[in-house]
Amino acid sequence: MKLRVVVLGAGFGGLELTSMLSEAIGDDLDLTLIDQNDSFYFGFSKLDIMFGNKAADAVKISYNNIVKLGVRFCKETITGIDPVTKTVTTQNGTYHADVLVIALGANYDMGATPGLAEYGNEYYTFEGATKLSDVIPQFTKGHAIIGVCGAPFKCPPAPSEAALMLHDYLTRTGIRDACTISLVIPFGSPIPPSPDSSKALVKAFEERNIQFIPQHKVASLRAKTAILDDGTEMPFDLFLGIPKHVAPDVVLQSGLAENGWIPVDRQNLMTKFPDVYAIGDVTSVGTPKAGVFAEGAAKIAAADIIATYKGNKNEAAYTGAGSCYIEFGKGEVARVDVDFFSGPKPFGIHHEASEALVIDKEYFGSSRKARWFGL
Numbered sequence: 244m245k246l247r248v249v250v251l252g253a254g255f256g257g258l259e260l261t262s263m264l265s266e267a268i269g270d271d272l273d274l275t276l277i278d279q280n281d282s283f284y285f286g287f288s289k290l291d292i293m294f295g296n297k298a299a300d301a302v303k304i305s306y307n308n309i310v311k312l313g314v315r316f317c318k319e320t321i322t323g324i325d326p327v328t329k330t331v332t333t334q335n336g337t338y339h340a341d342v343l344v345i346a347l348g349a350n351y352d353m354g355a356t357p358g359l360a361e362y363g364n365e366y367y368t369f370e371g372a373t374k375l376s377d378v379i380p381q382f383t384k385g386h387a388i389i390g391v392c393g394a395p396f397k398c399p400p401a402p403s404e405a406a407l408m409l410h411d412y413l414t415r416t417g418i419r420d421a422c423t424i425s426l427v428i429p430f431g432s433p434i435p436p437s438p439d440s441s442k443a444l445v446k447a448f449e450e451r452n453i454q455f456i457p458q459h460k461v462a463s464l465r466a467k468t469a470i471l472d473d474g475t476e477m478p479f480d481l482f483l484g485i486p487k488h489v490a491p492d493v494v495l496q497s498g499l500a501e502n503g504w505i506p507v508d509r510q511n512l513m514t515k516f517p518d519v520y521a522i523g524d525v526t527s528v529g530t531p532k533a534g535v536f537a538e539g540a541a542k543i544a545a546a547d548i549i550a551t552y553k554g555n556k557n558e559a560a561y562t563g564a565g566s567c568y569i570e571f572g573k574g575e576v577a578r579v580d581v582d583f584f585s586g587p588k589p590f591g592i593h594h595e596a597s598e599a600l601v602i603d604k605e606y607f608g609s610s611r612k613a614r615w616f617g618l
């Protein structure tokens with residue numbers, strides 16, 4: 244009997260898990276990978292798109308490239324998940340699984356921040372980043388705010404990166420002196436587990452005259468004014484927002500989520516339902532919402548599924564470790580290696596920006612492209 248696996252979501256987590264199962268189980272695998280989109284893109288591509296460094300179409304990788312033993316990709320929208328019967332409904336039909344994996348990521352609740360949709364912009368969706376590639380060139384003077392509207396949010400360095408890249412863009416176009424930049428984030432420092440990375444970022448903000456406002460969220464917007472959670476009003480001419488994150492509706496309706504996200508056993512990423520796993524941004528496992536952590540969780544869940552199928556016990560536990568690259572502008576890239584579960588508290592090691600890390604980040608992207616898509 245083939246092992247019937249249904250993987251929901253072909254992002255970082257879903258793609259890595261699918262690759263591992265195909266390699267280990269091959270012909271005995273009957274895996275259906277479902278996603279509503281026709282292509283994948285890395286989260287960090289959105290920064291390139293919004294600042295015009297890359298065209299939107301250039302960063303998309305078509306799911307048609309997935310050719311793996313025992314795997315078929317279906318471009319469908321998931322409309323229902325029953326974790327008890329391990330049944331999934333899409334607009335086209337119904338899928339039954341022996342093992343079900345939820346890797347549906349996080350969505351955004353624009354309505355949670357009144358005025359954001361009307362008066363602001365966001366760069367966390369592909370569409371938002373693409374729209375900004377037209378909006379940013381129209382900003383020629385005044386105050387730009389990069390503002391976080393809720394936590395948790397994906398890729399904690401991304402607001403800092405946007406501030407540094409905006410500085411770079413405005414300098415390149417010769418209008419930096421006519422503009423001011425502020426960055427509002429809900430944490431006490433840019434990357435809380437790594438004091439050294441935070442120190443390097445705060446120094447970079449000071450050197451570039453970027454006003455850093457920690458410990459605050461943007462609560463609402465009205466025309467040309469952002470209102471912070473303590474009532475402070477900040478006039479702006481350009482607002483680049485990070486919207487409040489939420490689990491996809493289909494997850495919230497499935498009974499899998501508690502307090503907004505899916506709780507899992509940290510040992511193997513299984514939910515409270517037998518043979519139903521959840522990985523990546525859709526969970527409350529305790530790591531930041533980032534691709535590297537989704538991928539790390541996928542490796543453990545896959546190892547558990549493979550071991551169970553082969554009648555073995557999976558000994559590997561999820562350490563919550565991962566490396567995040569940090570764009571400092573001018574093409575400079577630093578890295579922070581973070582570990583959430585190995586020690587008594589999360590800790591991070593900072594690696595200064597260097598040429599080697601630019602190549603490292605390129606390899607990070609190209610190696611995933613090769614592994615997941617054979618490109």
Ligand SMILES: Cc1cc2nc3c(=O)[nH]c(=O)nc-3n(C[C@H](O)[C@H](O)[C@H](O)COP(=O)(O)OP(=O)(O)OC[C@H]3O[C@@H](n4cnc5c(N)ncnc54)[C@H](O)[C@@H]3O)c2cc1C
Pocket residue numbers: 251252253254255256257277278279280285286287288289290319320321322346347348349366367368397398401491493522523524525532533534535536537567568
């Ligand atoms: C600006 C920005 C920069 C970032 N930079 C980095 C970085 O440098 N490094 C890093 O590690 N991470 C980065 N990230 C975060 C990273 O992109 C995410 O954390 C990562 O993609 C999460 O992986 P995932 O597998 O959990 O979910 P996702 O990759 O989001 O995949 C979820 C998939 O589920 C699909 N889906 C959702 N609902 C449905 C449905 N109802 N039906 C069908 N399909 C559905 C979606 O289409 C999507 O393809 C960045 C994010 C942003 C926004």
